[in-house]
Amino acid sequence: MSSVVNSERIPNNVNLSGDKKLQRALEAWQPKFIDWWKEMGPEGFMEDQIFLRTAISVDHEGWANFDYVKMPDYRWGIFLADAVPDRKINFGDFIGKPAWQEVPGEFRNTLRRLIVTQGDTEPASVEQQRLLGLTCPSLYDLRNLFQVNVEEGRHLWAMVYLLNSYFGRDGREEAEGLLERRSGNSDKPRILGAFNEPCSHWLSFFMFTYFTDRDGKYQLLALSESGFDPLARTTKFMLTEEAHHMFVGETGVLRIIQRTCQLMKEDKNGDARAQGGIDLATMQKYINFWYTVSLDLFGGEISSNAASFFGSSLKGRAKEESYPDHLALEGTYGMEVPVMGANGTPATFKHEDVPLRNAMNEILRDEYVEDAQRGVDKWNRAIAEAGFSVQLTLPNRRFHRASGIYAGLHFDPAGKPLTKEEWESQKGAWLPVDADEVYVKSLMTAPIYEPGKMAHWIAPPPRGIKGRPLDFEYVKRSE
Amino acid sequence: MEPSTHAAPQAPVRFETQPSSYHHWKLSFDGATARLAMDVSEEHPLRPGYALKLNSYDLGVDIELADIVQRLRFEHPEVKTVVVTGGQPKVFCAGANIYMLGSSTHSFKVNFCKFTNETRLYLEQACSESGQHYLAALNGVASGGGYELALACEEILLSDDGNSAVSFPETPLLAVLPGTGGLTRLVDKRKVRRDLADVFCTLAEGVRGKRAQDWGLVDQSIPKSRFDQTVIARAAALAATSPDKAGPGVKLPPLEVRRHDxxxxxxxxxxxxxxxxxxxxxxxxxxxxxxxxxxxxxxxxxxxxxxxxxxxxxxxxxxxxxxxxxxxxxxxxxxxxxxxxxxxxxxxxxxxxxxxxxxxxxxxxxxxxxxxxxxxxxxxxxxxxxxxxxxxxxxxxxxxxxxxxxxxxxxxxxxxxxxxxxxxxxxxxxxxxxxxxxxxxxxxxxxxxxxxxxxxxxxxxxxxxxxxxxxxxxxxxxxxxxxxxxxxxxxxxxxxxxxxxxxxEANLRFAGPETTETKIFARLSAWQNWIFQRPNAVGERGALTMYGRPERPEFDWRRT
Incomplete structure (x- = not known):
């Protein structure tokens, strides 16, 4: 494996000290990153000691080192998965050619845009979650939040490394831009819609890490196939960390469900809200919201950009090797495309056979939908085990979409077309409304800092972290 | 692509329209300022076969624009500033619809470009001769013909929101040229330095924010939160430079015509x-x-x-x-x-x-x-x-x-x-x-x-x-x-x-000095029409043909 240098300011396995120019660029960027972290990172916990995992190398031992660390002192490093010797490009028009170790000029702008778009999501989610610590349901969850946050920070570093190494001055400017945009600020918003949505309480946080970080997983899977080898190796390593984020989301939602079911049993009317819990109907609304804004992140169903990314061997399919044909020039993807009727309501659907390459976004979305369903099934098993027949569901992918062929049209969660009036009058039953936000937040007014203790609305996890007990002091408060 | 001399009969294109028939533009009035919002209706292309996505335009959209520019001069002498802006989220205008161009005959493309060029020049003439100032308020991406429309306006304000950009993606994406005078206006009207223009014209994603202003591609890049108020203030300032006109406007009724065929x-x-x-x-x-x-x-x-x-x-x-x-x-x-x-x-x-x-x-x-x-x-x-x-x-x-x-x-x-x-x-x-x-x-x-x-x-x-x-x-x-x-x-x-x-005829008709106008038309016919005919654009593997298709274009690399 490649050698790891940990003695320096920036732990890395990319031989940073051997590339003085890059080292200087990154050392110039680092203080700006720290300033950004202090301004936009988790509010109010910068002096605390957090029991965090730090990657110090990419091998099995090195990527999960646990210890107490203050967040601003976290060692954000640059790690690429080990190089595959003589790697060949495995899809698209350049299939069989040696993987690019430098950016091909022809694709420079496209690659830069891909990397910036991915990179922008990393600091964005930290910003979205910066106030959550102040209402944490336990020290265990607080620590998990911070683990997610510092790793999103590391993912930002990974993208900034690529920008600085391979994209010259433009890359450096883009690296600065990543620190200048702000989630939800209309003057300098983050690039993608879901990353400007407020994530203002823990229910949204768990939904976000389950649904939105899962989009990240699939984007990273697709990019880890890239013919541009540094991008492929960087994203491959990021995937190991992303898995933890989705674990936080999946188990977080599961624990709320467990608690809700318990409260339903305790209440004589089966009403979890009456007992201070988050009722399943409300959870369904948040599923509907975060799932659909995450679906949008995959881009248009029929996309010439997607075709060009694939054709140029820049972005493949998730687990490309599992597909039989890596050129994707033959064959089509059948889609039911809405046909507009009167009043902007889709009257019917027409079948369209989309060339495979143009359907790459939808193919990736298919994988995502299937994967997202797995966690929902687990949640439903927990509900069934508690003796209730309610089922949580993923809405039809036409529902509540802001991009692609369904954008601007209205459908109910089953995918049935609605008029604008029908939509307006019913959407409050399907998506969180102000009253839901107020209610959920009312459960989370004060943080729980006592080791081992859980907020009323969530069940404890079955075990602690890295063999530590549940009442371990995962976060040592400084005051 | 070219039809025989007796082309298959298609419904003739008619150029007369009126406000109550517009599909693609929303025109509103506030004193001396008119607000012209482009809101192209996807499902109303001039010919079937393509959808007008992302505020892209075809001849039908431009016929309405030409009608608007004409009516504003005659019917609304009180209007002194026309704010041209996007009526759809995130996109001002994506330019001429590529699928429409790809499915058109050469002669149609040439005449489409000529007509859109004339409309842009009429709009400029309204600024310079009629005291109606066109102000482009770019509240989204203005690419290709979208930016060319902005270039025809007297001033360009760009929202600095991380998304809004101006771009000429024609060369890198489609292997053609901006066909509505964009290249000429870039260096001749806005006097953008040619090296910067060269970079800009090969950068498919375009230029945003402060850089767009620094390079002279727009007059001002304005934070989103102050964008609307700045547009209003600029519109008022431009209006203040035009004198009042006497009397009410003059309505333009439909032309009465009897056709036979x-x-x-x-x-x-x-x-x-x-x-x-x-x-x-x-x-x-x-x-x-x-x-x-x-x-x-x-x-x-x-x-x-x-x-x-x-x-x-x-x-x-x-x-x-x-x-x-x-x-x-x-x-x-x-x-x-x-x-x-x-x-x-x-x-x-x-x-x-x-x-x-x-x-x-x-x-x-x-x-x-x-x-x-x-x-x-x-x-x-x-x-x-x-x-x-x-x-x-x-x-x-x-x-x-x-x-x-x-x-x-x-x-x-x-x-x-x-x-x-x-x-x-x-x-x-x-x-x-x-x-x-x-x-x-x-x-x-x-x-x-x-x-x-x-x-x-x-x-x-x-x-x-x-x-x-x-x-x-x-x-x-x-x-x-x-x-x-x-x-x-x-x-x-x-x-x-x-x-x-x-x-x-085109060579003999326009003797004498060059103007922005003559350059636009001469270069349109000489360069764009040449490129529009070449295999690198419209051949079986040409970029325009391949656009939106799964395969990538192939070029004949020999230069003339």
Whole structure:
């Protein structure tokens, strides 16, 4: 494996000290990153000691080192998965050619845009979650939040490394831009819609890490196939960390469900809200919201950009090797495309056979939908085990979409077309409304800092972290 | 791609529209400011087969825009600033619809580009001549033709929201050029440094925010939170530079026209203009009639007359005929221009207009006349003027004679048959310049500029020998030769290659200095039309053909 240098300011396995120019660029960027972290990172916990995992190398031992660390002192490093010797490009028009170790000029702008778009999501989610610590349901969850946050920070570093190494001055400017945009600020918003949505309480946080970080997983899977080898190796390593984020989301939602079911049993009317819990109907609304804004992140169903990314061997399919044909020039993807009727309501659907390459976004979305369903099934098993027949569901992918062929049209969660009036009058039953936000937040007014203790609305996890007990002091408060 | 000379019948394109029929634009008024929001309806393309996504446009969208620009001048003299903005989220305008271009014939593409170019120039003329300032408020991505529309505006404000950008992705994405004067306006109008323009034109994603301002691509990049208020303030500031115009606006009613189309023959009859088309001989004859009454004696009376005023109505009708010829009759190669009626009345109307030029409406009538005559100059058909007995090629109508590639004047001075006459008026010496900035007479006599002053002194009606001597007509056959001469000229002309004629005529028509306008059209025909024909764009593996398809384009790398 490649050698790891940990003695320096920036732990890395990319031989940073051997590339003085890059080292200087990154050392110039680092203080700006720290300033950004202090301004936009988790509010109010910068002096605390957090029991965090730090990657110090990419091998099995090195990527999960646990210890107490203050967040601003976290060692954000640059790690690429080990190089595959003589790697060949495995899809698209350049299939069989040696993987690019430098950016091909022809694709420079496209690659830069891909990397910036991915990179922008990393600091964005930290910003979205910066106030959550102040209402944490336990020290265990607080620590998990911070683990997610510092790793999103590391993912930002990974993208900034690529920008600085391979994209010259433009890359450096883009690296600065990543620190200048702000989630939800209309003057300098983050690039993608879901990353400007407020994530203002823990229910949204768990939904976000389950649904939105899962989009990240699939984007990273697709990019880890890239013919541009540094991008492929960087994203491959990021995937190991992303898995933890989705674990936080999946188990977080599961624990709320467990608690809700318990409260339903305790209440004589089966009403979890009456007992201070988050009722399943409300959870369904948040599923509907975060799932659909995450679906949008995959881009248009029929996309010439997607075709060009694939054709140029820049972005493949998730687990490309599992597909039989890596050129994707033959064959089509059948889609039911809405046909507009009167009043902007889709009257019917027409079948369209989309060339495979143009359907790459939808193919990736298919994988995502299937994967997202797995966690929902687990949640439903927990509900069934508690003796209730309610089922949580993923809405039809036409529902509540802001991009692609369904954008601007209205459908109910089953995918049935609605008029604008029908939509307006019913959407409050399907998506969180102000009253839901107020209610959920009312459960989370004060943080729980006592080791081992859980907020009323969530069940404890079955075990602690890295063999530590549940009442371990995962976060040592400084005051 | 090219259809045979007798193309499969398609519904003809019609250029008349009105506000209640707009699909793609939302026009609202607030005092001296009009807000023009582009909100293209995806499902209303001019022809079936493509959807107008992302505020992309086709000819139908541009016909509405042209109508709006025209109506604002005549119907809304109170408007001093027109804010052009995007009516859809995140995108101002994505330019001409690529799938529409990909599925169009070459001649349609050329005429589409020409028409959109004329509309952009009309918009610029409204800024420079009519005191209606167009302000582009880019609240989303303006790419390709979208940015070109902004470039035609007097000022460009760009929202700095991390998304809004200006771009010319044509070269890197489609292997063609921005087709609506964008390249010329970039370096000639906005005077963007050519090296920066070079970078900009190869950067598919375009330029945002402060850099767009630093490079001169936009006038101001404004944070989103202050964007709307800045646009309002700038609109008001621009409006303050325009004087008020007297009286109410003048409504433009639909043109009344009777069309006929049977077999080889087609045609249309308007009040003052008629056209007769013969597909068999590939000949069209346009006849313009003189006014049949005295002109209104004052500017106020002319405004009262409104759209019925001869000089407005007749030239609006001619405009409609020219567009019909360009788009619906591609096989017609030669147009004979004729006039009929009382020449003295034409001169009287010309004189009245010339004396009322201080009034906004009279001025708009003249500006419209100027635009229509330019449209004639830019129509890629051979034009012969037929100055025969009973014609009235005088003053403003004399411009038709010298807009034509040649003129034939009947010499009746020997007393056989009625004589033909031409005469000049004030309108031949200034108010109706060509796109090169010169009058047609100045352009005609480039070799001896003093000759223009000499012909200006020629008073009254000139017969054929006098007109010939003054260099005002090409040939003057007499009664014995007239029919044969004309027949031979027509037969010879229609036998020549239409492509060679288009190129030859365009080269000969625009002598004299270059202007932004002449550059735009010359480069459009020379470069864009060349590239539009080349395999690298439209071949089986060309970039325009492959756009949106799964495969990547392949180029023939040899440069000329």
């Amino acid at each position: 049977e077999g080889e023959r087609a045609g249309a009859d308007y009040r003052y203009v008629s056209v007769a088309i013969n597909r068999g001989t590939r000949l069209a004859e346009i006849t313009m009639l003189a006014p049949d009454e005295d002109p209104p004696s004052t500017a106020a009376a002319l405004r009262q007359k409104g759209a019925e005023a001869w000089a407005l109505r007749a030239f609006r009708e001619l405009d409609d005929v020219l567009l019909d010829l360009r788009f619906n009759h591609p096989e017609i190669g030669l147009v004979l221009l004729r006039t009929r009626g009382d020449a003295a009345l034409v001169l009287a109307h010309d004189a009245a207009l010339a004396s009322q030029q201080d009034d906004w409406f009279a001025r708009e009538v003249l500006l419209n006349m100027r635009r229509v005559l330019k449209r004639l100059d830019l129509t890629a058909r051979t034009l012969f003027a037929m100055v025969d007995a009973g014609s009235c090629f005088v003053g403003s109508l004399f411009e038709l004679t010298i807009a034509a590639d040649r003129s034939y004047m009947f010499d009746g001075s020997e007393g056989e048959g009625d004589a033909a006459f031409v005469a000049l008026s004030a309108l031949n010496f200034g108010p109706l310049p060509m796109s090169n900035g010169l009058t047609r007479l100045q352009t005609r006599f480039l070799g001896d500029p003093s000759h223009v002053a000499k012909v200006q002194k020629l008073e009254g009606f000139l017969d054929a020998p006098a007109a010939m001597k003054a260099g005002l007509v090409t040939f003057t056959p007499d009664a014995m030769d007239w029919e044969d001469e004309v027949r031979l000229a027509v037969e010879e002309r229609v036998s020549l290659s239409p492509d060679a004629l288009t190129g030859m």
